[in-house]
Amino acid sequence: MTAPTIDIDLHAQRLTLLDADGHTIEGYDVSTASKGGGEFENSHQTPRGHHRIRAKIGAGAAPGTVFNARRPTGEIYSVELAEAAPRRDWILSRILWLCGEEIGRNRLGAMDSMRRHIYIHGAADTAVMGKPGSLGCIRMTNSDVIDLFERVPVGTKVFIHE
Template identity: 60%
Template sequence: MTVFRQGTPSLCYRISTALNGPAEANGSFGTPRGKHRIRALIGKDLPLGAVFVGRRPTGEIWTPELAISNPNRDWILTRILWLCGEEPGFNRGGTVDSMRRFIYIHGTPDTEPMGVPRSHGCIRMRNRDIDQLFGFVTAGLPVAID
């Protein structure tokens, strides 16, 4: 992932996208492509590894022991950048709506590989990286997913 400021690359991160590859349809578990914007920033001032369910912090902090006791959980950690599609019929509205699919850029356990497709559709980042990115962006900022 490359973050641009005034047309110049400013930050670069290794990420993980969907195991199922790119796809816009509801239920596809693919990462939606195209023009998006950040709808909401969630998790300000929470500690690294804070656990979210339904965009709400649970009060838990991710640990290997917590992961072992919850083997089927899709870990959404530290911060959430909730994305909204900007292209009607492609990633906005109807059965292709990125926001209604709850597509985020979010933290994931540091035990998860980056650069390898593994998510259920979201864009996963290292916790320190999403924390840094969170401080750099604002709601409404455009996001392009190729």
Template identity: 50%
Template sequence: MIIISLSEQMLYHRRKTGVWYAYPVSTAAKGAGNLSGSFKTPLGRHRIAKKIGDGLPLLTAFRSREPFCIYDPENDDPDRDWILTRILWLTGCETGKNRRGKVDTHRRFIYIHGTHEEDKIGTPASHGCIRMKNKDMLDLFENSAVGEAVLING
């Protein structure tokens, strides 16, 4: 089980062993919200729908969920919201809240992913996704499963 606290900017992961791991994250700069186009982090019960990037190098950059290069800070595009290292693509479990219609988390392409802005981890700065430090993202990816529950709280 994964619990994400927007107020704490933390992600808690309970592994199969029963041990909890804590990671700092960065959620939406605009706060919590479930509407499509809001650039907010959706609340409620979710699950991991798909894991993307297994076996790829650290700092692999994704475009439309496909790897296209290795991120190089020397060639950074300041207007790009880089999605790096791994992707956990979320889907909502609550019809009318985060599933279907204008509130569908999956169709909003809400991910847990690595970022090029690791210095902003711990403060809200994303466009709706949950950003993690890249090495933390590797650890979470390796120890999570498709179908695993994800609860996002305010």
């Protein structure tokens, strides 16, 4: 069986999981960078172009598990944690770490998506989906990122566009 692919539309704030024939398996509202699309390090923009899932992190973790530097902290997201760090861009539940596939656009040098730590990840309950708001990553609800995580293998192709 051929692996599915992921299409992320920055304008529509929508992630679509497609089968090998390009038919929609599932669609999810997402939240990408508030500063739009862009590839440069420290731009806080979502990188465009062809990517693949390089690593899947968090298999079996409880929904709302807090990650820092791709490691579970032992905490579960809560109102108390949110109040203690009101400006934090929470990385929760699961991480799909993206690797760029276009040298000079999103791979190598100051435009390397993997080095920029660009993920598809779960977000705080207060993060609004369908509207830009992240610092570069693709945020999803925790239930949606867990669902997507279970459906895709490492190596899944991801295309991000405006």
